[in-house]
Amino acid sequence: MKRCNRMFVFIGAVLFVCSLLWGQAPVFAQDAAKDSAKVDLLVKGATIVTMDGQRRVIENGFLAINGDSIVAIGQDAAAAYPKGLVAKQTINASGKLIMPGLINGHTHIPMVLMRGLKDDVTLDDWLRKFIFPAEAKNVTEEYVRWGTRLGLAEMIRSGTTTYADMYYFEDAIAEETKAAGVRGVLGETWIDFPVPDNKNEAEMISYTENFFKKWQGDALIHAAVAPHSIYTCSEKTLKDAAALARKYHAPILIHVAEMRKEFVDSIEKNGATPVQYLERIEVLGPDVLAAHCIWTDNTDMKILAERQVGCVHNPSSNMMLASGVAPVVDQRAAGVRVGLGTDGAAGSNNDLNMMEEMDLAAKLQKTYRVDPRALGAKGALEMATIEGARALHMEKEIGSLEAGKKADFVILNLDAPNAVPMYDVYSQIVYALKASEIETVVVGGKTLLMDGKLLTVDEAKAIAKAKEYGKSVAASLAK
Numbered sequence: 001m002k003r004c005n006r007m008f009v010f011i012g013a014v015l016f017v018c019s020l021l022w023g024q025a026p027v028f029a030q031d032a033a034k035d036s037a038k039v040d041l042l043v044k045g046a047t048i049v050t051m052d053g054q055r056r057v058i059e060n061g062f063l064a065i066n067g068d069s070i071v072a073i074g075q076d077a078a079a080a081y082p083k084g085l086v087a088k089q090t091i092n093a094s095g096k097l098i099m100p101g102l103i104n105g106h107t108h109i110p111m112v113l114m115r116g117l118k119d120d121v122t123l124d125d126w127l128r129k130f131i132f133p134a135e136a137k138n139v140t141e142e143y144v145r146w147g148t149r150l151g152l153a154e155m156i157r158s159g160t161t162t163y164a165d166m167y168y169f170e171d172a173i174a175e176e177t178k179a180a181g182v183r184g185v186l187g188e189t190w191i192d193f194p195v196p197d198n199k200n201e202a203e204m205i206s207y208t209e210n211f212f213k214k215w216q217g218d219a220l221i222h223a224a225v226a227p228h229s230i231y232t233c234s235e236k237t238l239k240d241a242a243a244l245a246r247k248y249h250a251p252i253l254i255h256v257a258e259m260r261k262e263f264v265d266s267i268e269k270n271g272a273t274p275v276q277y278l279e280r281i282e283v284l285g286p287d288v289l290a291a292h293c294i295w296t297d298n299t300d301m302k303i304l305a306e307r308q309v310g311c312v313h314n315p316s317s318n319m320m321l322a323s324g325v326a327p328v329v330d331q332r333a334a335g336v337r338v339g340l341g342t343d344g345a346a347g348s349n350n351d352l353n354m355m356e357e358m359d360l361a362a363k364l365q366k367t368y369r370v371d372p373r374a375l376g377a378k379g380a381l382e383m384a385t386i387e388g389a390r391a392l393h394m395e396k397e398i399g400s401l402e403a404g405k406k407a408d409f410v411i412l413n414l415d416a417p418n419a420v421p422m423y424d425v426y427s428q429i430v431y432a433l434k435a436s437e438i439e440t441v442v443v444g445g446k447t448l449l450m451d452g453k454l455l456t457v458d459e460a461k462a463i464a465k466a467k468e469y470g471k472s473v474a475a476s477l478a479k
Contacts, residue, residue: 041065041445042087044077045094046411049425051385051400055378057425063098065407068219068444073403091440093411099381099429100401101161101408101443102354103388105312106291106341108167110139110147112154113469114346117477123259123321126347135168137476139196143469144169148176150462151345151352153454156182158353158435161408161443162389162398164289164312164341166226166253168197171211174221180456181446183408185289185392187226187253190241192233201237205244212248219444224251224289230274231262235281242283251287251393254278256311257300258292259323275300284309286393291341292317293331294324301327305335310391313383315360316351317343325368328361328383329375339391340383355435358384362430377430411440 041064048061050073064072064080064087072080111131118130144167155163162183165173170188177184188208189195198204208225215223227233227241238254245252257263257274270277275296278284286308293304293311304311313326331338340357343349358380365375389399397406412429414420416437422428441449448456 039064039066039071039085039087041089041091041407041442042077042085043091043093043098043409043411045092046096046098047425048073048401049097049099049381049429050402051100051382052402053400060094061098063401063407063409065442065445068406068446070401070403070405070407073401091411093440095414096439097412097414097425097429097433098401098409099412100385100399101410101441102159102358102384103339103392103399104155104160104163104341104352104354105289105310105339105388105391106314106343107151107163107165107352108344108346109151109155109163109165109173109352110144110167111344111346112151112352113143113147113466114473115350117346117473119320119347119350121347123323123348124261126321131347134473134477135196138469138473139168141169141172141197144172145176146462146465146469148173149180149457150466152177152180152182153457153459153462154345154352155354156180156441156448156454156457157438158355159410159438159441160352160354161410161441162392162394164224164253164392166228166291168195170223170226171207171214174211174215174223178218178220181220181443181448183220183398183406183443185222185224185251185253185394187224187251190225190227190233190237192237201240205240208244209248212244212250216248222251223248224253226253229255229258229262230266230270230277238278238283239281242285245287249287251289252283252285253289254283254291256290256293257295259321260295263295273297273300275303279303279307289392291343292323292326293336293338294318294326296327296331298330298334301331301334301336304331308337308393310337310339310393312339312341312388312391313361314341314343314349315357315364317341317348319360319364321348325364328365329369332379332387337387337390337393338383339388340380353435354384355433355438358430377424377426380430381426406443407445408443410438410442412437413439 044062048058050056062077164185166187170186174186212223215221225241225245266274284307289310291312342352362375362380366372386399389395439452
């Protein structure tokens with residue numbers, strides 16, 4: 001019996017080595033049986049950019065999906081399922097490219113309805129003179145719902161499968177996001193003046209606590225609290241927000257070190273940089289997602305890395321508002337978790353296109369450091385996928401295509417004039433391919449975009465409603 005067992009082990013080892021020599025061995029989820037005959041979805045024939053730990057690129061590969069998760073990935077489906085495979089749905093992706101869904105680490109999604117309202121001004125003026133007054137006059141729950149629908153349509157079309165948001169009526173945003181099938185880390189904004197959904201501190205706390213309770217354990221929605229910043233929130237507000245989040249094990253979303261004025265004011269008022277001030281008042285931790293992190297020194301970076309804070313770089317926004325350039329290369333070298341985001345689609349960036357952000361992120365670092373090697377295409381794609389997942393502290397679920405992870409991916413057409421020829425797949429994705437090449441988007445095994453057709457958002461109604469809101473917002477400001 002022992003000799004027989006040794007023989008089986010030897011034969012298994014030989015077969016495994018052969019699979020490595022003749023093609024990439026399929027990888028299975030821990031509990032998936034190799035001879036399983038049924039899956040919900042099979043995608044085959046594509047070049048798969050996994051973004052896994054080995055950064056494998058699988059030619060003519062397949063993805064097998066059950067429920068919301070990947071159960072097998074590799075090059076040879078026949079070897080993976082020797083007894084044959086029956087899929088409820090099959091997508092033939094021959095000649096196409098599959099990559100993980102993009103992660104937009106920082107948005108204010110309903111602000112698409114103020115796209116172009118006021119551009120070419122400083123961040124402080126944009127917020128205090130234009131956006132805050134416009135929001136006070138126009139933002140309602142219905143407004144937020146329509147803005148979210150429009151923004152979701154734009155994000156799905158450009159390959160975003162997970163996004164982090166900070167705005168008002170965040171429960172309504174969560175409902176719309178869930179209905180669209182998109183994954184969201186959604187933060188209810190806390191700020192030290194009356195806002196459209198909450199007029200005082202008691203309302204703010206009550207709304208957020210109910211928001212946490214409602215969405216606990218949801219497969220797509222992660223309810224969060226979002227104290228806006230150190231320049232709009234008192235120390236008490238910041239501490240209270242963090243305490244409530246930690247009571248419910250919820251994420252904390254906040255703008256940090258996003259402009260020079262914030263940095264200078266913090267030194268004068270708090271005797272510390274924004275990062276060091278937040279560390280002193282015990283807000284920072286592995287549950288924090290910090291947007292921007294531009295004005296950070298070496299001590300700040302060390303703190304951010306040690307506290308496992310996720311930082312989100314927003315190149316379009318930082319350039320448009322001339323806020324400065326985040327030292328992304330140094331932050332990554334220091335061990336900081338750095339993701340990528342678009343920021344709000346109004347004034348700070350007038351779109352939600354993560355394909356564009358990857359391109360700009362790489363080029364901005366090259367220019368900033370006067371070094372074309374500063375941040376390569378692979379690094380930019382990492383920030384939009386697996387490193388973005390690490391910034392959100394969700395790398396065990398999303399960010400790469402691996403057995404056991406959520407089935408969040410996009411399929412890109414490679415037959416466009418700008419898509420050929422292809423020598424380096426990372427360079428092609430970041431510098432050549434556009435959102436227009438994204439033809440299919442899947443989140444948690446559910447197809448949201450198929451062959452360019454949106455399936456979960458009524459795009460035409462959202463566009464028509466946005467035009468109506470454009471007129472009413474303009475009229476309110478004229479008054």
